[in-house]
Amino acid sequence: MTIPGFIVKNALRNKRRAALCVLSVAASLFLLVSLLVVLNEFTNPPEDVGASLRIAVRNKVSLATPLPVRQRPLIAKIPGVEAITALSFFGGKYKGEENTMFAQFAMDPEQLELVFGEAKLPREQLEAWIANRTSCIIGVDTAKRYNVKIGDKFQLIGQIYPVDLDLTVVGIYKGTTDDRNVFFHQKLLDELTGDLGQVGMWWIKARSPEEVPGVIDRINAAFTNTSAEVLAETERAFQLSFVSMWANIKVLISSICSVVVFALILVSASTMSMAIRERMRELSVLKALGFRRHELFAFILAESFGLAAVGFLLGAGGAWLLYSSVNAPTLTGGMFPTLDVTPRILAFSALVAAVLGVVSSLAPALAVTRMSVVDGLKTLD
Amino acid sequence: MFSLFKYHLRSVLVRWRSTLATILGLALVIAVFILVQSLAAGIEKSSSNTGDPRNLLVTRQGALAETTSVITRDQFNIIRYLPGVARDATNQPIASGDVLIIINLPRNNGTGNANVMVRGIAPTGRALRPQASLVEGRWFAPGKREAVASRRLAGRMANLQVGQTFKTGGVELTVVGIFDGQRSAFDSELWIDADEARSAFDRPDYSSLLLRPESDEALLQLKKHLEGERRLKVKAVREVDYYKEQTRTAGPIKWLGNGLAIVMSIGALFAAMNTLYASVGARTREIGTLRVLGFRRRSILLGFLLEGAMLSGIGGILGCLLALPMHGYSTGTLGWETFTEVVFDFQITPLLAAKGIAFAIIVGLIGSFLPALRAARLPVISSLKAA
Amino acid sequence: MTAAPIVQIRALTKIFLQGEINVTALDSIDLSIESGEFLTLMGPSGSGKSTLLHIIAGIDRPTRGECIVQDRNIAALNESDLADWRNQNVGFVFQTFNLIPVLTAYENVELPLLLTQLSGKERRHLVTTALEMVGLDDRMKHLPKQLSGGQEQRVAIARALVTDPKLVVADEPTGNLDSHSANEVLDILRTLSRDAGKTVIMVTHDPKAAAYGSRTIHLEKGELVPN
Ligand SMILES: Nc1ncnc2c1ncn2[C@@H]1O[C@H](COP(=O)(O)OP(=O)(O)O)[C@@H](O)[C@H]1O
Ligand SMILES: [Mg+2]
Numbered sequence: 001m002t003i004p005g006f007i008v009k010n011a012l013r014n015k016r017r018a019a020l021c022v023l024s025v026a027a028s029l030f031l032l033v034s035l036l037v038v039l040n041e042f043t044n045p046p047e048d049v050g051a052s053l054r055i056a057v058r059n060k061v062s063l064a065t066p067l068p069v070r071q072r073p074l075i076a077k078i079p080g081v082e083a084i085t086a087l088s089f090f091g092g093k094y095k096g097e098e099n100t101m102f103a104q105f106a107m108d109p110e111q112l113e114l115v116f117g118e119a120k121l122p123r124e125q126l127e128a129w130i131a132n133r134t135s136c137i138i139g140v141d142t143a144k145r146y147n148v149k150i151g152d153k154f155q156l157i158g159q160i161y162p163v164d165l166d167l168t169v170v171g172i173y174k175g176t177t178d179d180r181n182v183f184f185h186q187k188l189l190d191e192l193t194g195d196l197g198q199v200g201m202w203w204i205k206a207r208s209p210e211e212v213p214g215v216i217d218r219i220n221a222a223f224t225n226t227s228a229e230v231l232a233e234t235e236r237a238f239q240l241s242f243v244s245m246w247a248n249i250k251v252l253i254s255s256i257c258s259v260v261v262f263a264l265i266l267v268s269a270s271t272m273s274m275a276i277r278e279r280m281r282e283l284s285v286l287k288a289l290g291f292r293r294h295e296l297f298a299f300i301l302a303e304s305f306g307l308a309a310v311g312f313l314l315g316a317g318g319a320w321l322l323y324s325s326v327n328a329p330t331l332t333g334g335m336f337p338t339l340d341v342t343p344r345i346l347a348f349s350a351l352v353a354a355v356l357g358v359v360s361s362l363a364p365a366l367a368v369t370r371m372s373v374v375d376g377l378k379t380l381d
Numbered sequence: 382m383f384s385l386f387k388y389h390l391r392s393v394l395v396r397w398r399s400t401l402a403t404i405l406g407l408a409l410v411i412a413v414f415i416l417v418q419s420l421a422a423g424i425e426k427s428s429s430n431t432g433d434p435r436n437l438l439v440t441r442q443g444a445l446a447e448t449t450s451v452i453t454r455d456q457f458n459i460i461r462y463l464p465g466v467a468r469d470a471t472n473q474p475i476a477s478g479d480v481l482i483i484i485n486l487p488r489n490n491g492t493g494n495a496n497v498m499v500r501g502i503a504p505t506g507r508a509l510r511p512q513a514s515l516v517e518g519r520w521f522a523p524g525k526r527e528a529v530a531s532r533r534l535a536g537r538m539a540n541l542q543v544g545q546t547f548k549t550g551g552v553e554l555t556v557v558g559i560f561d562g563q564r565s566a567f568d569s570e571l572w573i574d575a576d577e578a579r580s581a582f583d584r585p586d587y588s589s590l591l592l593r594p595e596s597d598e599a600l601l602q603l604k605k606h607l608e609g610e611r612r613l614k615v616k617a618v619r620e621v622d623y624y625k626e627q628t629r630t631a632g633p634i635k636w637l638g639n640g641l642a643i644v645m646s647i648g649a650l651f652a653a654m655n656t657l658y659a660s661v662g663a664r665t666r667e668i669g670t671l672r673v674l675g676f677r678r679r680s681i682l683l684g685f686l687l688e689g690a691m692l693s694g695i696g697g698i699l700g701c702l703l704a705l706p707m708h709g710y711s712t713g714t715l716g717w718e719t720f721t722e723v724v725f726d727f728q729i730t731p732l733l734a735a736k737g738i739a740f741a742i743i744v745g746l747i748g749s750f751l752p753a754l755r756a757a758r759l760p761v762i763s764s765l766k767a768a
Numbered sequence: 769m770t771a772a773p774i775v776q777i778r779a780l781t782k783i784f785l786q787g788e789i790n791v792t793a794l795d796s797i798d799l800s801i802e803s804g805e806f807l808t809l810m811g812p813s814g815s816g817k818s819t820l821l822h823i824i825a826g827i828d829r830p831t832r833g834e835c836i837v838q839d840r841n842i843a844a845l846n847e848s849d850l851a852d853w854r855n856q857n858v859g860f861v862f863q864t865f866n867l868i869p870v871l872t873a874y875e876n877v878e879l880p881l882l883l884t885q886l887s888g889k890e891r892r893h894l895v896t897t898a899l900e901m902v903g904l905d906d907r908m909k910h911l912p913k914q915l916s917g918g919q920e921q922r923v924a925i926a927r928a929l930v931t932d933p934k935l936v937v938a939d940e941p942t943g944n945l946d947s948h949s950a951n952e953v954l955d956i957l958r959t960l961s962r963d964a965g966k967t968v969i970m971v972t973h974d975p976k977a978a979a980y981g982s983r984t985i986h987l988e989k990g991e992l993v994p995n
Contacts, residue, residue, distance in 0.1 A: 016658065017655060017658065017659075020651045020652070020654050020655045020658070021651075021655065023648075023651045024648045024649070024650075024651035024652045024655070025648075027644060027645075027647040027648035027651065028645070028648040030644065031641070031644040031645060031648070034644070059550065060485075060549070060550050061482065061483075061484050061485065061549050061550040061582065062482075062483040062484050062485040062496055062549075063483075063485070063496070063720075064448065064482075064483035064496070064720065065482070065483070065484075065550070065582070091449075099629075157443065158443060159443060159444065159445045159449060160444075160445075160449045162441055162442075162443060162444075162451065162614070225551060226551070227551060227583060228550070229550050229551050240493075241493060241494060244492060244493025244494060244495075245493070245494070245495055245496060245715045245722070248712055248713055248714045248715075249714060249715075252417075252420075256413055256417070256641065259409055259412070259413055260413075260645065262409065263405075263406050263409035263410060263645070263648075263649070266402055266405055266406050266409075267402055267403065267405075267406035267648065267649060267652040268648075268652065269402070270398065270399050270402030270403070270406075270652070270656075271399070271402075271651075271652050271655040271656065274399050274655065274656070274659055385882055387871075387875070388868060388870060388871060388875075388879075391870035391871070392870050394870075395869075395870055666866060667866075667868050667869075669866075670862075670866040670867075670868065671868075671879070672827070672851070673825070673827055673854065673860050673866075674854070674855065674860070674879055674880045674883075674927070675851050675852060675853075675854040675855020675856070675880060675883055675931075676851065676855075676883065677847070677848045677851040677852075678847065678848070678851075679848070680883075761827045761828075762822060762827060762828055765862070765866070
């Protein structure tokens with residue numbers, strides 16, 4: 001028999017105990033990974049390919065206050081601006097649904113390729129969209145979720161706007177970070193609401209990344225002290241400002257994470273050291289046979305590390321498998337487009353597992369140091 | 382049974398180290414469960430605590446919340462002169478058109494900006510909402526760019542203390558007073574003069590209309606009349622009912638709390654099972670002795686279940702105690718209906734605490750069932766021989 | 769004492785399955801024990817003494833044959849009835865005392881009474897009497913680890929007596945005791961059969977201990993050895 005063989009045999013002596021240890025570690029690490037994934041989705045919204053060139057312009061009062069149409073030609077003239085589109089959040093309910101989790105926007109179809117170039121849409125579908133004022137294009141995830149095909153009707157009940165939309169799907173796009181959104185004509189929205197001369201936001205594409213800061217400054221300056229002051233920012237900054245509104249949720253999840261980690265270490269460490277305490281007798285036999293103290297430490301450490309490692313593989317690995325195979329929007333009711341178990345998350349949970357391994361071997365290791373051979377042999381008598 | 386209980390209690394205390402770890406672990410699970418649920422309870426409480434049952438709130442049909450509703454001046458004038466609306470001393474109808482604007486303001490702790498709900502409100506509107514009482518400074522004067530903030534909001538956002546000014550869009554507002562909304566939804570609002578709001582934010586129309594019917598029958602009749610009137614396209618609900626509906630934000634939080642509690646308790650369950658199995662293993666001989674003395678399998682099973690329930694009950698109580706200091710602590714989150722910051726308190730209700738303890742005991746019973754069964758099934762003779 | 773014998777054993781056989789092989793621990797034993805006897809059971813280790821005692825006390829079942837105690841074939845009782853029967857009719861004394869370590873002497877003795885309907889006051893009376901009988905009424909609040917071996921065994925005897933059973937069985941009760949404590953324990957057992965009318969069955973290795981009994985039988989390889 002080899003030393004590792006001895007350790008494995010020892011660890012599996014009480015199979016139920018070992019299994020319960022591993023399972024409690026696995027459950028806790030699964031939870032930890034899940035929380036970190038959600039936290040990551042809150043803090044780091046995925047970045048689009050074209051994001052570095054895009055600028056979002058909203059009313060300085062808040063996102064809920066519209067912008068006047070007359071700003072468009074003024075912005076278009078600003079040096080460094082390559083393209084501009086209106087983008088109005090419609091915020092409607094898909095017919096018959098209580099909670100609609102995909103977003104709908106009114107925009108200028110001609111600008112789609114220029115501003116949101118990463119959206120892959122066949123040319124003839126794009127042309128059909130531009131040509132038909134009451135048509136829309138939908139993301140492939142939404143098309144799949146509701147089983148909608150080209151040519152189908154698509155009805156949206158307005159909640160922010162007092163109008164309902166009766167659209168025809170003419171295109172299905174993919175390739176953006178959130179292939180759930182639905183886009184339709186800004187002109188249609190204007191028409192239905194009685195030409196108020198307002199849009200929700202402007203989205204702009206700059207000519208080059210170097211010009212982005214300058215363009216932002218010029219846009220902000222162009223409307224200071226007008227009745228509709230604007231706030232222009234990069235797409236990233238805009239998304240992060242969204243995220244910052246969730247600040248408390250982030251704090252909540254992070255504090256839960258720490259409690260989970262703490263509870264995990266507490267409970268698992270105690271069970272694991274209990275498992276090892278049960279072996280005090282063997283350990284003292286080993287001592288009597290001439291094994292030295294540090295060799296016994298190594299046994300203990302190897303065992304608790306082994307248990308923690310198997311728990312990590314089951315829990316974190318299980319979470320990874322689960323989240324990479326399920327459809328995230330379906331699972332979260334559309335709250336998150338993706339659930340990414342990033343290498344950083346895996347590394348962090350591996351670290352927690354390792355700490356667990358060390359902490360749970362502390363108590364038994366200490367006991368071994370103090371134990372005399374005779375006492376040890378008596379422990380279980 | 383009392384002394385058998387004593388036996389289990391003392392046995393548990395003998396193995397205090399692993400017992401303590403199990404109890405503490407479970408306590409943390411329960412504390413998390415209670416805290417998350419108390420957030421949902423806080424939101425629900427602030428919603429259910431808002432408004433006056435005698436008031437009728439009129440919004441646009443289809444609007445999810447006051448913030449996305451529009452009531453035109455024409456609608457306003459038609460509705461407030463309808464029969465059944467109460468009149469004040471000067472024979473004016475008691476009805477108030479409010480303007481709701483969402484503005485983006487920085488938080489005072491540097492964690493970025495938040496959307497804040499601004500309510501443009503007329504003196505009648507204030508009279509209809511006596512819940513909001515001034516606690517500092519004075520109310521805004523008509524025609525002045527002045528604002529009064531709720532105390533809780535002022536505690537969370539920058540520049541909302543009396544005397545401070547803040548800019549939004551092209552408008553500069555001075556805070557002249559602080560009100561207390563008494564844990565209602567008004568605690569998340571900033572109030573300014575209605576006409577000022579309409580001119581400063583360029584709003585020709587009102588957002589909502591709050592009125593006081595003459596009586597409860599008049600209220601029901603008005604509601605029927607307004608909703609039956611096709612041309613008006615408005616929805617009329619009791620003010621209290623409107624706010625009771627505004628709890629969508631609580632939904633996902635409850636969901637989160639339950640999910641967390643379930644996964645965490647699975648981890649705790651395995652740990653508790655381990656502790657109890659160890660305890661049964663170490664007491665094999667005692668169990669054999671009890672059986673020789675004439676105790677039935679059922680009593681042994683019950684005894685260990687009791688032990689599990691006792692441990693987890695203590696864990697549950699401890700969890701409540703751990704969560705308790707957060708009771709009443711004011712916090713905020715992004716409200717789903719209005720897309721603005723809603724401010725509310727952690728509410729650890731007795732029901733919630735009871736739920737937490739019950740949850741803990743269920744975990745304990747499930748966790749102790751298999752070990753208890755094992756204890757009850759131990760053959761008498763071989764357990765007597767156990768080391 | 770002309771009544772029927774308290775224990776009647778006929779053709780009693782007990783076979784244990786040890787892996788593949790059968791071990792015959794008791795081989796067709798016939799034995800009857802009169803009420804009030806102090807029977808001592810001797811024999812080499814592994815001869816089946818404990819097995820016989822376990823069957824008489826109703827904590828094990830015979831493979832064949834019958835064991836009638838107080839006119840009842842105890843092998844025919846189901847698990848729960850057997851548990852009740854043990855509680856009411858037998859007191860068991862172990863070689864290793866088997867006191868519950870977390871309970872005091874008083875509570876250990878009280879334990880079997882928890883299965884009865886007796887009131888707290890009645891229980892207190894019975895427990896005190898039993899402890900007085902073994903001379904430990906001054907040690908009621910002590911935990912087992914605060915008692916000497918002999919005292920522990922006396923507490924165990926008190927526990928066996930407290931339900932006032934007709935039958936007291938003891939498996940090598942003096943095996944773990946020094947000779948002084950052993951004599952104390954044996955004295956108590958003898959008093960039980962002589963003055964209190966109990967039937968006592970005791971397994972022992974020690975001829976001196978066996979001398980306390982009114983009759984001694986010998987077991988060897990699962991069979992009774994005729995005197
Ligand atoms: N549970 C058991 N399983 C298998 N064999 C047993 C069991 N109990 C006792 N035996 C066997 O039965 C025989 C008698 O045992 P026992 O009655 O304990 O002897 P004694 O008490 O006289 O020393 C022995 O050979 C022993 O190995
Ligand atoms: Mg024996």
